[in-house]
Amino acid sequence: MAAFGSYLKKHSEALVKDVGIEAACELTGKSKATLGRYYSHNAEHADRFMPIDAVAALEEAASYPHVTSALAELKGISLSYNESRKNTEDREGAVNADVIMLSQRFAMLMAEYNQSIQDGIITMNEAKRMLKETAALQHVLIEMKLHLEDETV
Structure with missing residues (x-):
């Protein structure tokens, strides 16, 4: 202890x-x-x-x-902390906004990957940047899932 x-x-x-x-x-x-x-x-x-x-x-x-x-x-666990707590009351057009954000985040992840793999080696810092983008992408997917669930109620 x-x-x-x-x-x-x-x-x-x-x-x-x-x-x-x-x-x-x-x-x-x-x-x-x-x-x-x-x-x-x-x-x-x-x-x-x-x-x-x-x-x-x-x-x-x-x-x-x-x-x-x-x-x-x-x-030895890594947490993803999201300090932004958006106002969840305004959901009009939320799914459309999520689709746009999803495509933007995916593009950022692919750009980060492209830059990282150019020399054939992904360094620790490059991996951390890609991990950050992956976590952001995951967050957008969760928000999108919540918005879709709201629309089906």
Whole structure:
């Protein structure tokens, strides 16, 4: 536990600071002292970690899912975080817009692939750029699926 304990505590602290200590107390129902113990590196608090319901409440209010991403990294999992939260109320013409966005994103992925494969080797940075485009393409497909489901209801 010591190997990842410090890492999780560091990210728990970042989460609380992202939200703000006062807001974090309000969201979790915990005191400042209790929240502080969750990310304290003192030996007496080494076995104390933030409960998952508190993490979920704070990450909902935070600008970034600090603890969730730390847990994923510890397990070797890559998460795709989309910080844009579009207004889902205006759906008129959404499928048409999705088709256009889908074709644009696919074109960007193919352009990235074409540029990356020119020398016959795909470097780490090129792979990362293609992965980013693939994740964006996947996001558009999910949005399109949701819009299509809305139209069939």
